[in-house]
Amino acid sequence: MENCKFGTHRVLEPKGVLPQPAWKIDNNPDIADNEILIDVMRLNIDSASFRQIVEEVGKDEEKIASKILEIVDKRGKMHNPVTGSGGMLIGTVEKIGKNLRQRDLKVGDKIATLVSLSLTPLKIEKINKVIIDQDQVEVEAKAVIFESGIYAKQPDDMSETLALSILDVAGAPAQAERLAKKGDVVLILGAGGKSGLLCAAAIKRKFGKDVKTIALVNSKRSLENVEKLGMADEIIQLDAKDAVSIYHEVYKLTDGKMADLVINCVNIPDTEMSSILSCKERGKVYFFSMATSFTKAALGAEGIGYDIEMLIGNGYCKNHADVALDIVREIPALKEIFQEKFSK
Amino acid sequence: MENCKFGTHRVLEPKGVLPQPAWKIDNNPDIADNEILIDVMRLNIDSASFRQIVEEVGKDEEKIASKILEIVDKRGKMHNPVTGSGGMLIGTVEKIGKNLRQRDLKVGDKIATLVSLSLTPLKIEKINKVIIDQDQVEVEAKAVIFESGIYAKQPDDMSETLALSILDVAGAPAQAERLAKKGDVVLILGAGGKSGLLCAAAIKRKFGKDVKTIALVNSKRSLENVEKLGMADEIIQLDAKDAVSIYHEVYKLTDGKMADLVINCVNIPDTEMSSILSCKERGKVYFFSMATSFTKAALGAEGIGYDIEMLIGNGYCKNHADVALDIVREIPALKEIFQEKFSK
Numbered sequence: 001m002e003n004c005k006f007g008t009h010r011v012l013e014p015k016g017v018l019p020q021p022a023w024k025i026d027n028n029p030d031i032a033d034n035e036i037l038i039d040v041m042r043l044n045i046d047s048a049s050f051r052q053i054v055e056e057v058g059k060d061e062e063k064i065a066s067k068i069l070e071i072v073d074k075r076g077k078m079h080n081p082v083t084g085s086g087g088m089l090i091g092t093v094e095k096i097g098k099n100l101r102q103r104d105l106k107v108g109d110k111i112a113t114l115v116s117l118s119l120t121p122l123k124i125e126k127i128n129k130v131i132i133d134q135d136q137v138e139v140e141a142k143a144v145i146f147e148s149g150i151y152a153k154q155p156d157d158m159s160e161t162l163a164l165s166i167l168d169v170a171g172a173p174a175q176a177e178r179l180a181k182k183g184d185v186v187l188i189l190g191a192g193g194k195s196g197l198l199c200a201a202a203i204k205r206k207f208g209k210d211v212k213t214i215a216l217v218n219s220k221r222s223l224e225n226v227e228k229l230g231m232a233d234e235i236i237q238l239d240a241k242d243a244v245s246i247y248h249e250v251y252k253l254t255d256g257k258m259a260d261l262v263i264n265c266v267n268i269p270d271t272e273m274s275s276i277l278s279c280k281e282r283g284k285v286y287f288f289s290m291a292t293s294f295t296k297a298a299l300g301a302e303g304i305g306y307d308i309e310m311l312i313g314n315g316y317c318k319n320h321a322d323v324a325l326d327i328v329r330e331i332p333a334l335k336e337i338f339q340e341k342f343s344k
Numbered sequence: 345m346e347n348c349k350f351g352t353h354r355v356l357e358p359k360g361v362l363p364q365p366a367w368k369i370d371n372n373p374d375i376a377d378n379e380i381l382i383d384v385m386r387l388n389i390d391s392a393s394f395r396q397i398v399e400e401v402g403k404d405e406e407k408i409a410s411k412i413l414e415i416v417d418k419r420g421k422m423h424n425p426v427t428g429s430g431g432m433l434i435g436t437v438e439k440i441g442k443n444l445r446q447r448d449l450k451v452g453d454k455i456a457t458l459v460s461l462s463l464t465p466l467k468i469e470k471i472n473k474v475i476i477d478q479d480q481v482e483v484e485a486k487a488v489i490f491e492s493g494i495y496a497k498q499p500d501d502m503s504e505t506l507a508l509s510i511l512d513v514a515g516a517p518a519q520a521e522r523l524a525k526k527g528d529v530v531l532i533l534g535a536g537g538k539s540g541l542l543c544a545a546a547i548k549r550k551f552g553k554d555v556k557t558i559a560l561v562n563s564k565r566s567l568e569n570v571e572k573l574g575m576a577d578e579i580i581q582l583d584a585k586d587a588v589s590i591y592h593e594v595y596k597l598t599d600g601k602m603a604d605l606v607i608n609c610v611n612i613p614d615t616e617m618s619s620i621l622s623c624k625e626r627g628k629v630y631f632f633s634m635a636t637s638f639t640k641a642a643l644g645a646e647g648i649g650y651d652i653e654m655l656i657g658n659g660y661c662k663n664h665a666d667v668a669l670d671i672v673r674e675i676p677a678l679k680e681i682f683q684e685k686f687s688k
Binding site for chain 1: 350361642652656658662
């Protein structure tokens, strides 16, 4: 299957699967007509993957570099075989396949990939520096983006670090503003973290007073972030696992009507029931948290006879990167929080 | 919290959680004003739970009965501590709390619970018979249904066994006919099993030729079931894990437009990518399969930049039991398949 838009033509083994589940892919920098070649400057290794490597070889720049070279040499991609995860990369566009030249992209543009390194063909010539505190690696390398691959142009008006910290959770705010409707009560669990703050900001930017936002936070730091952002109409400070107490708080704040939309941005397990119980009949729960258990959500709603729609948080939606970056640009308090707390 | 509609007033330990995650609940048959007392005839133990008990104590009716009595005595509910699962029960309504008397239910009605035994207060007086082949237990017992609990009246026109085999997957067809729209192409993965057949039938009953159904099956038995039902416009026989081949088949059958709605009723892992790849941009994937991995779905869609809506299969939706029973009543071929293959 030459030139498959998902990149299956580059899968070496096992045959027939997609590049992400594949063990080894072809990292040849001669691109097909529907591929893009990137001159890579920096890898942002997934934090679980980076931590595993440090644990395995020690906090030693050279040994970490060797391990990364070894993995990429074996697999044709920076796909950690232990954690299964990848990361993202930044680089400049070196070549655009002729079938993709109608895109709003030109040679020399600086871009960040929004698909995982675990599926991105990568050939490293040299590792120049390992920045241990940031899980980042400065490299001389080439990478290939498939026709189905997604990426964002590095904005001129903010630092790479800030842009990366926003793009990391870009799926959440664009989905949030798409799911909310005028008149809704929206409950955000984990409202003080990166994705939670972006969701609150996205909804308030679009709907203002036409949507009531309730922010659920637990830590003092999260509470401070939400207060500083100033886009929550109500704040509940409770453990996100305490389903019954949260239910009663939301009940009080909504005169028993409960939330039309619940957005779960928490990163701890066992918060499914809190999300479900706070939702009204035929309302929606959007699980953006990667700690969500499919069965706990499915059986939890059934167990109390709740007819609600539960959505799996898709990390991608159309224009998600632009939406996320624009929100931070337009809201100074949000930009400040991201710069102070999430981009160091 | 007296008379909580979710039954938290019956939680003994740990305090503050819901009856399902609770270790022990109060099985006192003196019901509150918003509860229903059931005179239980038969427990249908969840198959994972029943198998675990048989493995632990052997295929011995008396020992199985003792084990069940021991669990219910300890926890106040038939909530297997090893598997975490429950099952359902059949019985007759003995008493209706005064706040629930406006419901369409009267003392003496025979009902099956549609919430899990893992959250249902149960007091067993005597076990009369253990029917090992059916995972069922004939009992003299009392059970309590909470205000939020759901149940279905046993239909007069079919056997208990047939009704139970339908009610077991009742969430699927009602959701399927709600999600489909006129003009849609609907792909059903695992179309030859109970829930897959019910989904195909539900959609065809409602939309007829206005929806095109594509059935994906793997085994010969499943293929036979789908052919006998006669409600698939196209049939693909492939391993549900083979994402790329399925993509190409669906591509051919839809002239590249792909499916508007994908319903995943498969009971094996690693079918997320097959579902995602077969779906069109802004289409929907409904994961009814309990083998679905939340992260594989979320990262899988992101990895190929697919802007689709992915739904967690809720075992409950309004009128789901009536919808499922009616479909089987109205479609003789479906009733025959259920009687022959699923109710033995």
